[in-house]
Amino acid sequence: xxxxxxxxxxxxxxxxxxxxxxxxxxxxxxxxxxxxxxxxxxxxxxxxxxxxxxxxxxxxxxxxxxxxxxxxxxxxxxxxxxxxxxxxxxxxxxxxxxxxxxxxxxxxxxxxxxxxxxxxxxxxxxxxxxxxxxxxxxxxxxxxxxxxxxxxxxxxxxxxxxxxxxxxxxxxxxxxxxxxxxxxxxxxxxxxxxxxxxxxxxxxxxxxxxxxxxxxxxxxxxxxxxxxxxxxxxxxxxxxxxxxxxxxxxxxxxxxxxxxxxxxxxxxxxxxxxxxxxxxxxxxxxxxxxxxxxxxxxxxxxxxxxxxxxxxxxxxxxxxxxxxxxxxxxxxxxxxxxxxxxxxxxxxxxxxxxxxxxxxxxxxxxxxxxxxxxxxxxxxxx
Numbered sequence: 001x002x003x004x005x006x007x008x009x010x011x012x013x014x015x016x017x018x019x020x021x022x023x024x025x026x027x028x029x030x031x032x033x034x035x036x037x038x039x040x041x042x043x044x045x046x047x048x049x050x051x052x053x054x055x056x057x058x059x060x061x062x063x064x065x066x067x068x069x070x071x072x073x074x075x076x077x078x079x080x081x082x083x084x085x086x087x088x089x090x091x092x093x094x095x096x097x098x099x100x101x102x103x104x105x106x107x108x109x110x111x112x113x114x115x116x117x118x119x120x121x122x123x124x125x126x127x128x129x130x131x132x133x134x135x136x137x138x139x140x141x142x143x144x145x146x147x148x149x150x151x152x153x154x155x156x157x158x159x160x161x162x163x164x165x166x167x168x169x170x171x172x173x174x175x176x177x178x179x180x181x182x183x184x185x186x187x188x189x190x191x192x193x194x195x196x197x198x199x200x201x202x203x204x205x206x207x208x209x210x211x212x213x214x215x216x217x218x219x220x221x222x223x224x225x226x227x228x229x230x231x232x233x234x235x236x237x238x239x240x241x242x243x244x245x246x247x248x249x250x251x252x253x254x255x256x257x258x259x260x261x262x263x264x265x266x267x268x269x270x271x272x273x274x275x276x277x278x279x280x281x282x283x284x285x286x287x288x289x290x291x292x293x294x295x296x297x298x299x300x301x302x303x304x305x306x307x308x309x310x311x312x313x314x315x316x317x318x319x320x321x322x323x324x325x326x327x328x329x330x331x332x333x334x335x336x337x338x339x340x341x342x343x344x345x346x347x348x349x350x351x352x353x354x355x356x357x358x359x360x361x362x363x364x365x366x367x368x369x370x371x372x373x374x375x376x377x378x379x380x381x382x
Contacts, residue, residue: 001189002148005234007304008265013352016303020344025302025336029329030074030103030269030309031060033082035283038317047317053082057090059321064098068326071099074309076151078108079138083145091145102145103309104191104241104269107131107138110155110199118157120177121170121204132177139185148308149189149268151241152178158200170204175214179221182237186226190218191241191268196250198281207250208257211240215266239268243313244297245275245283248290255296262304270306271313272332283315285324287331295365298339338368358382 011019036056040046063069075091077083083091083105095101109119109131117124119131135152142150157174159165182190194211195203205211215238219231227237240261247257261267274289275282287294310332316324343364350357350364363379370376 001187001230001235002268002308004236004239004265004268004308006265007262007267007306009305013348017344017348019305020302020348023302023305024340025298026307027310027329027332027336028072028074029069029332030076030311031069031325032076032311032313034078035313035315036321038315053087053090057094060094060100061098063322063325064100068322069098069100073100074103074148074311075100076104076106076311077102078106079134079141081108081111083141085141088141088144101147103148104151105138105142105145105147106151106153107135109134109157110153115156118170118204120154121157121174123166123169123173128173128177132181135178135181136184139181139188139190142188143185149191149239149241151191151193151269153193153195154204155195155199157204158197158202160201162202171214171217174204175217176221178218178238179223182218182227183222183224186224187230189235189237189239189268191239191266193241193243193246193271194250195243195246195281198249207252208240208242208247208260211242212260212264212266215239215264234265236264236266236268239266241269241271241311242267243271243273244286244290244293245271245273245281245313248275248277248293249279249281251277254290254293255300258297258300258306259304262300262306267306267308269309269311271311272328273312273314283313285314285316285319285331286312286328287335294335295339298335299342302339342368 033056036059037048037051060069091102109115114127120128122128138150178190192205192211192214194205194207196206197203205214218238222228222237231237242257244254247254272286274284274286276289312325312328314324314328346360346364350360359379367376
């Protein structure tokens with residue numbers, strides 16, 4: 001069990017300054033195998049020929065040999081269409097030869113026709129049982145591969161018409177299903193990935209607050225002794241995997257959302273891209289939009305000690321996959337380097353004594369982004 005408990009530490013001004021000066025954001029990355037060969041959309045054909053999982057893993061080998069990926073890189077894949085008991089040896093061999101391992105497995109609970117009316121929340125007992133068994137198998141293969149967690153994205157659970165929806169039943173069925181699977185395969189952390197809409201008009205867990213409530217509800221249902229012991233030790237058995245695009249689709253403030261999750265020690269993994277507020281889920285490259293959100297979010301991660309993976313979750317329809325992954329890693333590394341070089345003494349003083357430091361935080365941020373040739377004045381002190 002990866003220890004996330006330090007995320008919840010609330011520091012005094014003196015402790016915070018020491019922490020900011022000592023703790024560095026050192027991003028390690030995970031990449032999802034699903035976007036190596038992007039499919040077409042509703043309105044266009046695929047722009048690249050479809051490849052196999054073997055093709056994906058060969059590209060990872062090549063990027064590793066070129067020095068673009070290192071042994072700390074993680075892989076993410078869906079069960080059973082991308083990682084399964086039949087192809088598990090491909091991932092084992094990748095780890096043996098490069099150090100690159102599977103860090104999370106995602107149960108595919110959204111694509112197949114049988115999930116038309118939901119997966120774990122489906123009112124049809126047979127379909128819900130099928131979904132529970134798939135989650136159980138995902139937990140088993142995750143344990144076999146020694147991953148950090150299982151991520152659940154409930155993309156097809158939800159509704160379009162808000163009239164006459166059995167909300168209590170929908171939530172209850174989903175949460176009891178997750179708890180049953182976790183108690184069947186104990187000791188594996190699960191993380192929910194909220195999203196406000198798409199593909200359903202309204203997804204079952206729309207935003208960060210919904211995800212936190214879901215996590216608490218599932219943990220309250222766990223009965224397995226191993227799971228209960230971990231909970232009693234203060235570990236979060238159910239965390240969150242927020243995706244930047246999903247947070248912004250719901251018009252949430254990214255820094256606020258991440259802080260809300262870390263306050264409970266539940267930030268198990270993160271997915272990064274860029275996204276306009278609202279709009280459909282675009283999965284654009286990191287840094288293309290919303291630099292303000294990016295820098296504020298990274299500062300929150302530094303303040304509260306995030307040291308887990310930065311998952312690249314993109315849809316590189318028009319850019320070669322090797323280029324897209326490199327661009328995104330570079331953007332995150334560059335932004336982390338900026339955050340690691342700020343004047344923390346001025347920031348902490350302004351955070352806790354704002355009346356005597358008007359405009360100081362903005363000045364620190366401006367100066368951190370300015371090129372050496374910029375002609376900047378000192379802000380007046382009044």
